[in-house]
Amino acid sequence: xxxxxxxxxxxxxxxxxxxxxxxxxxxxxxxxxxxxxxxxxxxxxxxxxxxxxxxxxxxxxxxxxxxxxxxxxxxxxxxxxxxxxxxxxxxxxxxxxxxxxxxxxxxxxxxxxxx
Amino acid sequence: xxxxxxxxxxxxxxxxxxxxxxxxxxxxxxxxxxxxxxxxxxxxxxxxxxxxxxxxxxxxxxxxxxxxxxxxxxxxxxxxxxxxxxxxxxxxxxxxxxxxxxxxxxxxxxxxx
Numbered sequence: 001x002x003x004x005x006x007x008x009x010x011x012x013x014x015x016x017x018x019x020x021x022x023x024x025x026x027x028x029x030x031x032x033x034x035x036x037x038x039x040x041x042x043x044x045x046x047x048x049x050x051x052x053x054x055x056x057x058x059x060x061x062x063x064x065x066x067x068x069x070x071x072x073x074x075x076x077x078x079x080x081x082x083x084x085x086x087x088x089x090x091x092x093x094x095x096x097x098x099x100x101x102x103x104x105x106x107x108x109x110x111x112x113x114x115x
Numbered sequence: 116x117x118x119x120x121x122x123x124x125x126x127x128x129x130x131x132x133x134x135x136x137x138x139x140x141x142x143x144x145x146x147x148x149x150x151x152x153x154x155x156x157x158x159x160x161x162x163x164x165x166x167x168x169x170x171x172x173x174x175x176x177x178x179x180x181x182x183x184x185x186x187x188x189x190x191x192x193x194x195x196x197x198x199x200x201x202x203x204x205x206x207x208x209x210x211x212x213x214x215x216x217x218x219x220x221x222x223x224x225x226x227x228x
Contacts, residue, residue, distance in 0.1 A: 009215060010215065033157075035157065037216075040147075040163050041160055042151060042157065042158055042159055042160025043151075043157055043158055043160075044157065045157045089207075089215045089216060091216065103153070103201055103221070104153065104158075106203075106205075106216070106218045108215060108216055108217060108218075109215040109216040110215065111215040
């Protein structure tokens, strides 16, 4: 069974540069999440999609972050311009929406380093 | 290929019981092992373990890492119904590793009154 796929796995950029992350959820999962995880902390939700609609983006720093989920499948998360404090692991997760207990399946993440 | 295996996949216990959840891993360039409690919202971070043999405790929860055995356990004593959740184990790799984070499939714990 294919899991959540993310790319790239590692990205190093200089501050003020743009960066984009891509996520392909598990087939048939209508709910997609983007999280940011800093070292030694838990994931913080950035945005949640139900199909192609962003239903919770209250934690997304909208001045520099944007996300889209065209056709309700793949999603991209963009940062422009990146700042030093954006260095973190960006996780994508998906769920079927009908899964009991809100079970989410996580991708391997993208580790972003901003220099 | 990097992987994390958790056992058991599901567990049903009565309030007051003690449970032990297991996590074993094969990861290139190990950095740390993390435990999360997943309920309906975002996973809650429980522990980060980097050194072997040092127990971390938080209330009724404790965890320890064994780098020789490439494994970790999460103990919950005097379980309560509020402990019912999916417990996720993830291993973080160094930047030179294959993937930033490798998650296990989780252990679904159900605590019944």
